[in-house]
Amino acid sequence: MTKMRAALVEQERPPCPNGIATSLAFAWRALLKIKYIPEQLLDVTFFPVMFTLMFTYLFGGALAGSTSQYLQFLIPGILVQTVVFTTVYTGVSLNDDISKGTFDRFRSLPIWSPSPLVGALIADTVRYMIASIIVIILGLILGFRPTGSILGIIAGIVLVLIFAFSLSWIFTVIGLILQTSKAVMGISMTLLFPVTFASNIFVDPATMPGWLRTAVNINPVSLLTTAVRALMGGHTAFTEIVWVLIASAVLMLIFSPITMYLYRNKH
Amino acid sequence: MNNDMDTNNQPLAIKATGLVKCFGKHRAVNGIDLAIPQGTVYGFLGPNGAGKTTTMKILATLLKPDEGQAKVMGHDLIKEADAVRSRVSLTGQFASVDEDLNGIENLILIARLMGYPSRSAKKRASEILEAFGLQDAAKRQVKKYSGGMRRRLDIAASMIVRPDLLFLDEPTTGLDPRSRNQIWDIVRALVSTGTTVLLSTQYLDEADQLADRIAVIDHGKIIAEGTSGELKASVGSGVLHVRLLDPSTRDRAQQLLSEALSAPVHLSSDPVALSAQLTRTKAASEALAALDANQIEVSQFSLGQPSLDEVFLTLTGKRADSEKQKEGAKS
Ligand SMILES: Nc1ncnc2c1ncn2[C@@H]1O[C@H](COP(=O)(O)OP(=O)(O)OP(=O)(O)O)[C@@H](O)[C@H]1O
Ligand SMILES: [Mg+2]
Numbered sequence: 001m002t003k004m005r006a007a008l009v010e011q012e013r014p015p016c017p018n019g020i021a022t023s024l025a026f027a028w029r030a031l032l033k034i035k036y037i038p039e040q041l042l043d044v045t046f047f048p049v050m051f052t053l054m055f056t057y058l059f060g061g062a063l064a065g066s067t068s069q070y071l072q073f074l075i076p077g078i079l080v081q082t083v084v085f086t087t088v089y090t091g092v093s094l095n096d097d098i099s100k101g102t103f104d105r106f107r108s109l110p111i112w113s114p115s116p117l118v119g120a121l122i123a124d125t126v127r128y129m130i131a132s133i134i135v136i137i138l139g140l141i142l143g144f145r146p147t148g149s150i151l152g153i154i155a156g157i158v159l160v161l162i163f164a165f166s167l168s169w170i171f172t173v174i175g176l177i178l179q180t181s182k183a184v185m186g187i188s189m190t191l192l193f194p195v196t197f198a199s200n201i202f203v204d205p206a207t208m209p210g211w212l213r214t215a216v217n218i219n220p221v222s223l224l225t226t227a228v229r230a231l232m233g234g235h236t237a238f239t240e241i242v243w244v245l246i247a248s249a250v251l252m253l254i255f256s257p258i259t260m261y262l263y264r265n266k267h
Numbered sequence: 268m269n270n271d272m273d274t275n276n277q278p279l280a281i282k283a284t285g286l287v288k289c290f291g292k293h294r295a296v297n298g299i300d301l302a303i304p305q306g307t308v309y310g311f312l313g314p315n316g317a318g319k320t321t322t323m324k325i326l327a328t329l330l331k332p333d334e335g336q337a338k339v340m341g342h343d344l345i346k347e348a349d350a351v352r353s354r355v356s357l358t359g360q361f362a363s364v365d366e367d368l369n370g371i372e373n374l375i376l377i378a379r380l381m382g383y384p385s386r387s388a389k390k391r392a393s394e395i396l397e398a399f400g401l402q403d404a405a406k407r408q409v410k411k412y413s414g415g416m417r418r419r420l421d422i423a424a425s426m427i428v429r430p431d432l433l434f435l436d437e438p439t440t441g442l443d444p445r446s447r448n449q450i451w452d453i454v455r456a457l458v459s460t461g462t463t464v465l466l467s468t469q470y471l472d473e474a475d476q477l478a479d480r481i482a483v484i485d486h487g488k489i490i491a492e493g494t495s496g497e498l499k500a501s502v503g504s505g506v507l508h509v510r511l512l513d514p515s516t517r518d519r520a521q522q523l524l525s526e527a528l529s530a531p532v533h534l535s536s537d538p539v540a541l542s543a544q545l546t547r548t549k550a551a552s553e554a555l556a557a558l559d560a561n562q563i564e565v566s567q568f569s570l571g572q573p574s575l576d577e578v579f580l581t582l583t584g585k586r587a588d589s590e591k592q593k594e595g596a597k598s
Contacts, residue, residue: 004456007398008429014382016353025379029365029372036367036408105363105424108327109380110353265331 019112026106026119030093031126040089044131048082049138055202056142063203068143075139075146076156076228077201080221082135083128083164084196088188090124091171095181098266114260121168128164132157148234156231159244163224166248169255176262201225220247277304280432280463281326283337288321288330288487295321296332297487303465303480305340305431308458310478311467312579318487319467320360323434326465327357340431356430358421360437360467364409370420371396371405374427381428391427399423399453415446422453433457435466439473451477471579483582491582498578506542506571507551512564514538520563527554533580539566544581 017025034040052074060070094117097103106116136144136153146153171188178184198212199221205213216222223240230237281303288296296318303309311319324330326339328348336343342350357363364373374392383391396402399419409417418438425433435454439447454464454477468474474481475495483491483498491498509524511517517539524543525532528550532543545551551570558565 004398004453005460007394008426008457008460013428014384014387017380017382021382022380025376028379029368029376032372033367100366101359101361101363102365104324104329104359105357105377106380107329108352108355108357109377110349111380 017111019115019118022111022115023118023122026116027122027126028119030120030123033093034123034127041127041130043089044082044086044127045134047085048078048131048135051081052078052135052138052142059202071139071142071144072146073204073229074202075135075144076232077199077225078139079132079135079156080160080225080228081196081201082131083160084167084221085192086128086131087124087164087168087171088185088192089127090120090168091173091175091184091188092181094120094172094175095178095184098176099179099181103266113264117172117259117263121165121172124168125161125165128161129157132160146232146234148232152231152234156228159227159231159241160224163220163244163248166251169252169259172259173255173262176259176266195219195221199225220244223247278341279303279338280305280307281309281337281339281465283326283335285335286322286325286332286337287334288318288325289333294487296325298335299484299487299489301337301482301489303463305463306458306461307479308454308464308466308477310474310481311465311484312469312471312474312481313467313484314469314583317484319484320436321487322484323357323436323465323467327355327434328352329357354430355432355434356425357434358425358436358438360440362409362417362421364417364421364424366410367408369406369408370401370412373409373420374424377424377427383427395423395426399426400449413446415442415449418442418446418450419453422450426457429457429460429462431461432463432465435464437467437469440469447473483579485583491578501578505545505548507545507554508540508542508567508569508571509555509558509565510537510567511539511541512566516563517541519561520558523557523561523563524554527557545570 052071055074055078056067056071060067060074064070064073097116103116107113136157148156170191171184174188175181175184178187198216199219200216201221205216205222208216220243223243227237227240227244230240279302281301283299283301286296286299286301287294299318299322301309311322313319321330325332326337326344328344328351331345336345338344339351340354342354344351365376368376371389371392374396375388378388378391379385393402393405396405399422401416401420401423404412404416409420412420422435422438438450438454442450451473454466458464464477466474466477478495480492480494481498482489491501493501507524507528509520511520517534521532521534521541524541528543528545530544530546532541534541543554548570551568555565555568
């Protein structure tokens with residue numbers, strides 16, 4: 001008891017931490033989880049491998065003349081698709097955390113209140129980066145030969161990360177509204193499947209019916225895919241990049257305040 | 268007199284009036300008033316669903332009350348929520364540590380969140396871990412901790428920076444007697460450093476052991492408040508405890524005792540034990556004589572102060588009765 005007393009008493013209060021420090025502490029926590037649950041990287045790896053192999057070897061020849069030509073078209077799209085699907089885990093893990101009561105403690109701490117969320121999103125961005133690197137390496141092994149420079153490839157990845165970070169806020173909203181992480185997963189996937197398939201990731205929309213083509217062309221996922229293809233192919237699709245940045249900003253502006261509202265009022 | 272002081276001019280840790288919290292139509296907290304002096308242990312005693320957790324969450328700024336006001340450590344709960352948060356800590360009913368991380372990582376995280384720079388965060392975390400006797404499990408995932416260890420880690424996390432007011436929501440539910448004693452020692456050590464503790468429990472002996480004052484909560488209301496001595500005294504002069512030799516005679520014994528004492532007789536969970544309030548001590552010998560006359564063999568009996576258990580049963584029992592009477596009067 002005396003030892004315990006000593007440990008409790010002998011201390012000075014540390015200064016109040018700033019929002020950046022606390023966000024980084026939360027990011028550190030989320031990254032530790034990758035160490036303990038490496039399975040969470042499994043989906044990130046498995047998805048792109050499966051899709052790339054399936055589309056390249058099943059449909060590649062028919063869609064683009066040869067599998068190797070199709071790969072040049074497909075890999076930037078697979079990069080977008082993989083990262084976009086990875087954003088779902090942001091909502092799922094947030095929901096898990098909240099249902100376990102861990103967040104009750106965080107919310108009762110005297111910290112900048114969005115920091116648990118911001119920290120989680122920072123860690124998720126690291127996860128998206130890992131996914132991106134896996135896709136690019138896989139592509140290179142299969143025969144993806146980007147004509148753009150290294151800088152172009154990096155710029156493409158960065159653009160994908162920016163979009164994914166903004167998109168994640170939709171899933172934090174879903175993660176805060178729904179009761180179970182299973183439901184979060186289900187709803188999010190249901191939302192994402194049409195958005196990623198009704199895009200130019202797998203096929204050129206030129207042969208689609210007019211109304212669908214219009215929808216596909218204004219789909220931010222298509223714009224992002226076009227921009228990434230261009231960057232990796234050595235040119236800049238300026239209009240698309242601007243539109244992607246606008247879409248990202250709009251997503252953030254709408255969904256981050258909703259997330260914060262729900263987060264503050266969650267019981 | 269200052270509003271934040273009690274009648275003896277002690278500063279108050281919590282001053283609340285008319286707290287109400289509704290979930291849909293259900294009033295989980297239904298008008299709670301509190302005045303808890305600093306440096307004391309205050310106990311919330313109540314059955315499942317009484318509103319203990321909800322009240323604590325309101326006072327720890329996790330839930331906004333629908334009605335009522337409160338000052339916690341002198342700060343307004345709603346207008347100065349941040350100031351409140353920097354003075355209090357909550358150890359929730361359900362472990363709020365991260366199961367996937369190990370013990371030390373959990374504490375380092377909290378230390379960093381409380382503002383320790385990376386290196387001193389590690390130092391502080393291991394210091395606290397050792398004080399709580401968890402150093403051997405520092406590198407083990409919390410998932411693999413026993414219930415008692417998890418609970419201690421949870422409280423340890425609240426102690427990284429010693430709060431002025433600690434909310435402990437059912438700290439010993441589900442723990443064995445040894446782990447329970449460890450937690451009680453922690454609470455005592457903590458109080459000796461000047462921290463105020465608001466503790467909720469379903470165990471009457473826990474409230475009896477630790478709390479300076481106790482509020483008995485039921486259906487979102489405080490139905491009795493006082494020291495454990497006062498609560499016991501409010502119930503009656505004493506209690507007769509009887510243990511029978513044969514459990515099958517208990518129903519008959521209950522009937523005989525309630526006739527002899529003209530008071531309700533409580534059957535305890537032990538199948539041979541019963542107890543009843545006494546209005547006068549002499550009634551006890553008459554009651555025992557009645558059992559003897561009916562060939563019911565008694566293995567043991569005692570006269571004692573009512574336990575908080577009986578206080579609770581009497582209080583909640585009375586409440587149910589008076590509600591029934593009200594309904595009866597209406598119809
Ligand atoms: N988030 C919520 N939504 C709806 N109802 C709730 C919610 N939280 C609590 N309640 C209800 O409010 C009432 C009080 O719950 P509370 O958790 O405060 O009780 P308690 O005294 O802590 O009980 P226990 O001893 O079981 O922990 C219960 O009837 C419960 O069902
Ligand atoms: Mg509770």
